[in-house]
Amino acid sequence: MRIVLLQSIRMNLMDIAKIFSLLQPDKEEEDTDMGEKQALSQAVYDNDSYTLDQLLCQERYKRFINSRSGWGVPGTPLRLAASYGHLRCLQVLLAHGADVDSLDVKAQTPLFTAVSHGHLDCVRVLLEAGACPGGSIYNNCSPVLTAARDGAAAILQELLGHGAEVNVKAKLPVWASNIASCSGPLYLAAVYGHLDCFRLLLLHGADPNYNCTDQSLLARVPRPRTLLEICLHHNCEPEYIQLLIDFGANIYLPSLSLDLNFQDYKGSALLLQARATPRSLLSQARLVIRRALFQARQPQALDQLDIPPVLISYLKHQL
Template sequence: MDITKIFSLLQPDEEEDTDTGEKQALNQAVYNNDSYTLDQLLCQERYKRFINSRSGWGVPGTPLRLAAAYGHLSCLQVLLAHGADVDSLDVKAQTPLFTAVSHGHLDCVRVLLEAGACPGGSIYNNCSPVLTAARDGAVTILQELLGHGAEVNVKAKLPVWASNIASCSGPLYLAAVYGHLDCFRLLLLHGADPDYNCTDQHLLARIPRPRTLLEICLHHNCEPEYIRLLIDFGANIYLPSLSLDLNSQYDKSTALLIQARATPRSLLSQARLVIRRSLCHTSQPQAIDQLDIPPMLISYLKHQL
């Protein structure tokens, strides 16, 4: 990341150095959820020129960020209608979409995405909306983000020299550790890598011993369903360097992994994996519904049988 570029983006304009009455009026209208007054103000040029100005309380941001934070949908729609920058940054390099996701405002998330907001948030922020939604278990918001093309194997942005296990831990890892099975399954359905949830081979090579999702789920005592899903979605069951002694006592999750190692995949299961991987390689994991095959096979490919 270019630190100089980040600071230049976040430097206020000369007109932002002074706390003007116009900016205060815009923020107050948003704070009060008074979309009518907000619309009337923005019809006047002396107010509209501050539509993308960062100011306010707490974390200075634009009026759009404030509307996203409070979930004031009508104000958010008015601001967008008057040309507010949908991907404007606050002082933490976070977009209004990131703010809406962080506060769990689904309707605002939908409107921002439909207005063209980048589903991945800002490239200058270390986190992303997908990581936040997966951590919080916001499955409906996660569905919206992924449906608008958000990266399913996204990872936190850290300098290369700071590479460690955490730096390649994507949303699938967070969903497992925080116990959000519905998010875990949704991410796999959208093509999340079931081995490391990281496709950056250069990053993985810098880590002495990266841990697979199977290892992480076993280590955190996740429910057996997490292991079953990883196996069904093609995780390499021989990657975990675990001592799985058949003669010792083991839990249900470990038993599933032992059984999978002892039982070859069915031809039907292998065919499903090949088809899904082919679609993921073309960045179209949701194109299954467009395949000219019987509905029962569609359901099987979508893990609904």
């Protein structure tokens, strides 16, 4: 245990050193007058895309297009545009070659900032420009986790549609394994009451049993809690329990004790009914087909199957 802890500390220190090296300003920038950077930031702040475009046509300004500046959380002009939702300025910056995945001092990308502020149009533009849907590897959180927590279903759809990891987990040290195993998108969507996000995550292949698929992480947790247990514990609406059952959650994993105050809870009744009733052959076939396509990373192939449209709708949980 001590060796693992020392390795974790060493790796964390290496990550911190790497982050600081990435975020340090260039010596040339430190010795340069701040006027150009301030002019770019002011144009973005004023949502003046015309002035911004005129400035970036001049080399003396364009060389600072990816420079961080400003009070509070210094960031690039692109990050500033994403935080305010100034879409036209965002497009101008990208057209002039702004780094779509530039980092602020918290190692957050412009996409993460746009997601955090709920700017759907900016999220779409950034993703179409090639922004990493998972955000920065140096940040503990991710756009998917943020969207699931905030209930931003439209933003979550864009992220998942561009290949974001549906089973992403917060980056936490080894000693916080128990927390990490209960901090995934499905968990957040459930405890914050965002049923539309919960269903969307399951449709994109989220694991219905646990919040992560990292078996080494789960092995370090004395007793990892399933999503069914979490939903029961938080008295989530029965729809959450039914969705987990429909998407193939192992209904025998939760240790549901009848002496708890769950007897009158509709969610526990659904679980007990599922345990007493064998899953239909049609339901089992849907689970097998969906699982095979997701393992092959071809979920879009559902629409290409040579079967009646009503069965395709069933496979996509649209019935």
